[in-house]
Amino acid sequence: MCLGIPGEVLEILPDRPDLAKVDVSGVRRNINVGLLGDDSPVPGEWVLIHVGFALSKIDEQEARAVLELLEDIGKAYTDELEALQESRIE
Template structure:
């Protein structure tokens, strides 16, 4: 199963404005933000699927989605493991 997961934007990479450093459940990865209408800012929450930001969401919605996803158990764990192994540079 492939899930879209909320992540918090930590920074926009200065040398790559199409990439943002994002944290998802303790995992930090570079995510492509070029599909968003406007670039996010640090502290914004985005919905991530296969290394791309699909949309910006508010923090309360992000927390609710994370809580729900954590309740899925193994599917969520598998998605976090895949995110941890991914590399976008």
């Protein structure tokens, strides 16, 4: 199962504007925001993440609803978080 997980943008890396540090349920990782093109997120905004890439920006209300749904799903969400913890984009 492939999931898109909401993450809150904490910062855009100053030396790599195509990378952002995000928080996903307490896990902080760098993700690639290059697919968003000219609509790059800013700190405080939410993005939908899949395999280390931001696919789209979403609002906070939608992000919280998706996180709640994912937490209810259980194992698929846990597996995706574990994969995120193991990933490294630098």
